[in-house]
Amino acid sequence: MIKTRFTEMFGVQHPIAQGGMQWVGRAGLVSAVANAGALGFLTALTQPTPEDLAKEIKRTREMTDKPFGVNLTILPTIKPPPYAEYRSAIIEGGIKIVETAGYKPQEHVDEFKKHGIKVIHKCTAVRHALSAERMGVDAISIDGFECAGHPGEDDIPGLILIPCAADKVKIPMLASGGFGDARGLVAALALGADGINMGTRFLATKESPIHEKIKEQIVANDERATDLIFRTMKNTARMAKNTISQKVIEIEKAGGKFEDVRELVSGQRGKVVYEKGDPEYGVWSAGMVQGLIHDIPSVQELVDRIVTEAEALIRKRLDVMVG
Ligand SMILES: Cc1cc2nc3c(=O)[nH]c(=O)nc-3n(C[C@H](O)[C@H](O)[C@H](O)COP(=O)(O)O)c2cc1C
Numbered sequence: 001m002i003k004t005r006f007t008e009m010f011g012v013q014h015p016i017a018q019g020g021m022q023w024v025g026r027a028g029l030v031s032a033v034a035n036a037g038a039l040g041f042l043t044a045l046t047q048p049t050p051e052d053l054a055k056e057i058k059r060t061r062e063m064t065d066k067p068f069g070v071n072l073t074i075l076p077t078i079k080p081p082p083y084a085e086y087r088s089a090i091i092e093g094g095i096k097i098v099e100t101a102g103y104k105p106q107e108h109v110d111e112f113k114k115h116g117i118k119v120i121h122k123c124t125a126v127r128h129a130l131s132a133e134r135m136g137v138d139a140i141s142i143d144g145f146e147c148a149g150h151p152g153e154d155d156i157p158g159l160i161l162i163p164c165a166a167d168k169v170k171i172p173m174l175a176s177g178g179f180g181d182a183r184g185l186v187a188a189l190a191l192g193a194d195g196i197n198m199g200t201r202f203l204a205t206k207e208s209p210i211h212e213k214i215k216e217q218i219v220a221n222d223e224r225a226t227d228l229i230f231r232t233m234k235n236t237a238r239m240a241k242n243t244i245s246q247k248v249i250e251i252e253k254a255g256g257k258f259e260d261v262r263e264l265v266s267g268q269r270g271k272v273v274y275e276k277g278d279p280e281y282g283v284w285s286a287g288m289v290q291g292l293i294h295d296i297p298s299v300q301e302l303v304d305r306i307v308t309e310a311e312a313l314i315r316k317r318l319d320v321m322v323g
Helices: 005-010 027-035 050-063 083-092 106-114 126-135 158-168 182-191 212-220 243-253 267-276 288-292 299-321
Strands: 016-018 039-043 069-074 097-102 118-123 139-143 173-176 195-198 226-229 237-240
Touching: 005 139, 016 027, 016 299, 027 039, 027 050, 027 299, 039 050, 039 097, 050 083, 069 083, 083 106, 097 106, 106 118, 106 126, 118 126, 126 139, 126 158, 139 158, 158 173, 158 182, 182 195, 182 299, 226 243
Parallel strands: 016 039, 016 195, 039 069, 069 097, 097 118, 118 139, 139 173, 173 195
Antiparallel strands: 226 237
């Protein structure tokens, strides 16, 4: 057992979280993560309506009696989804833990706190972590440059970002981005974090609701198999490298704007990648940690393996080094 401020605060067995994942953070995966003693998050915006989210929360609860949360990702879009209604579905659904991510979470944090919900804010910079702490969130999840999805624009890898954040953030903190095994967990704890948050590693598990072929592609991919798209738009996203991500970068280099790549990067195409198992159909998120993923275990096997090996690493490798 590894006890940290994170396990204590959120009442989970292990210092491991599964962050929100568009199209992937559904009842099956999240309940498996909860049953394995880690903290899983449903992804609110994966559900087409707030009513669907309410149903998904119910469905998850039927599959586990352990704690789980919901991720609310706040996107800088012109036509925002009905955030207040998704928020109500979370509150009325009896959820006690929320992962927020993205822009200006204040109004959401205030509302969640009013209802006694604990908030973990995920961000990619120390200054954003500190501003979330001032906003009153309960914990921080800090995403390094390695991460799948949005690493921000500072390009600071976890080895620097995590201790820099740990030096300043007072509340419990998860290290995120590039974690996939026991070595990562032990390193994160050594760097000052209270646990790890993983995305890509959970994508390649038995309970992950994506096509087998995409899981196999993640196993086949190495640490170099990612691309950074939207760099020129200052909205960088780390995706699995494929012909589409390369094409997007080419268009950007030639001075193309969002309108020129809109069709290529559409979320619907990404959804089809997961459903039909064609890794070249659209862009899909995956991190550098693909280089450390060599199998497709069940979530229980994965979590057990990480914790057991982490304990052995600390006791049998690190402890004996100290003279
Ligand atoms: C397929 C996929 C979809 C994701 N979608 C979201 C999302 O909708 N909202 C969010 O806050 N983070 C999202 N993330 C980021 C993860 O929650 C997590 O921060 C990230 O994957 C950590 O990096 P790692 O993949 O190296 O573990 C996504 C990640 C993946 C792999």
